[in-house]
Amino acid sequence: MDRYRNDYQDVCVYCHTPASTSTPGMQPEWNRTMKPTSYFTYDRLGTSSLTQTVSQPGANSLACLSCHDGQTAVDSVIYMPGVDRYQLSQATVQDNAFLDTWNHASGMDATVHLGLNVVGCLVCHSSGAGVLGAGAADFTAAVIGTDLRNDHPVGVVYPIINGWGTDFKKPLALPGVTPFFDVNGNGTIDKVDIRLYASDGTVQVECGSCHDPHGVESEGPGSVFKPTFLRAVNTNSALCLTCHDK
Numbered sequence: 001m002d003r004y005r006n007d008y009q010d011v012c013v014y015c016h017t018p019a020s021t022s023t024p025g026m027q028p029e030w031n032r033t034m035k036p037t038s039y040f041t042y043d044r045l046g047t048s049s050l051t052q053t054v055s056q057p058g059a060n061s062l063a064c065l066s067c068h069d070g071q072t073a074v075d076s077v078i079y080m081p082g083v084d085r086y087q088l089s090q091a092t093v094q095d096n097a098f099l100d101t102w103n104h105a106s107g108m109d110a111t112v113h114l115g116l117n118v119v120g121c122l123v124c125h126s127s128g129a130g131v132l133g134a135g136a137a138d139f140t141a142a143v144i145g146t147d148l149r150n151d152h153p154v155g156v157v158y159p160i161i162n163g164w165g166t167d168f169k170k171p172l173a174l175p176g177v178t179p180f181f182d183v184n185g186n187g188t189i190d191k192v193d194i195r196l197y198a199s200d201g202t203v204q205v206e207c208g209s210c211h212d213p214h215g216v217e218s219e220g221p222g223s224v225f226k227p228t229f230l231r232a233v234n235t236n237s238a239l240c241l242t243c244h245d246k
Contacts (some may be wrong), residue, residue, distance in 0.1 A: 002107040004114045004121075005075040006099060009106075015063075015213070017079040019086065027063040033076040033094045034066045039146050042153035055155040057148070058199040060206040064213065068144040070117030075099060075110065116143045141228060152210070157202045158243075169245050171196060171203075179203055181242045183232055191216050192231050194242045210239060 001007075008014065017031040026034075043054040057065060067074055076094045079086040080102055087098045099113050114120035116139060124132045125139035144151060158179075163170035171179035174187075180195035182188075189195060191212050196203040210232075215225040218233065226232070232239045 002104055002110060004110060004112050005073060006080075006102045006110045006113075007104055007107060008075070008077070008081050008102070009104075010081050013077060013079070013081055014074065017077070019079050026059050030063060031077045031079055032063075032066040033072045033078065033090055033092065034062060035071050035092060035094075037065075037069065037071065037146060039065075039069070039148050041148055041155065042151075045149050050153070050156075052159060053157045053202075054153050055199075055204075057155045058197055058204055058206050060197050060208045061154040064207040064211070065144065068116060068142060069146050070115045070120065070143055071146070073099070073113035073115050074121070075113055076115075117145070118143075152205070154204075154206045154209075155199075156205050158196050158205055167245055169243055171243075183242065194231055194239070205243075 013031060015027075015031060016029045018029060019031075020029065039056060041054050041056065043050055066072065072094045076090070076099065078088060078090045085101070087095060089095065090098055094113070096113055099110065103109060114123075116122070121139050122143060123129065124136045126133060127138050127140065129136065148154065158171070159166065159168045162168040169181065172182045173179045174189075177189055178196055178198050180189045180193045183193050184190060191214075195209055197206045197208065198204075211229045212231055213229060215229045216231050217223040217225055227234075230239060232242060234240065
């Protein structure tokens, strides 16, 4: 697929760089282009079942959306591997001329830089791609776009009133740690634990509450990554019932 994205030959560089590019509130050493965007959030549905305040996605979710909203190419980075291969203006505006300077020694250089959208990756990576998609993995589940109204709300405040007698379970609160749900009961926050994120004096549900971008493996011999990088398997709504008391 080298025609459609740069193969930087380094799996980490698509999101992170050891150079200091992070902006306040963003993920550590973030290396991706992030276009200023206003998202259509869940509260715009006008549903009466939503009782909590919803804001624009927080920093944790924005990091995820820098790929999954489909606005920039999957290879749109600020720092490329190598010496002095960076462009700070690339942080908010994808510059294809900059991306085209990458020289891929082991294959064809990219001539088109595609994002996760219907005119990009999904041309081949979707169930309706026909002969173009022969043998291509279906990426449809990964394409969120800028309309978040058909997904679990992010940037939503977790109810302050929770626990017994409410619709929401009480998270574990430890000194210096944002509240989380201790799924494995070991008293510390782990990859498998559903967690909340601090934002503007509140604790909120974000993408990383339920998903780990680096993947979480199931336990036991022959373990595999849990579907869509979920922190917990959702069989019989087990993931949902970590927070919701229904």
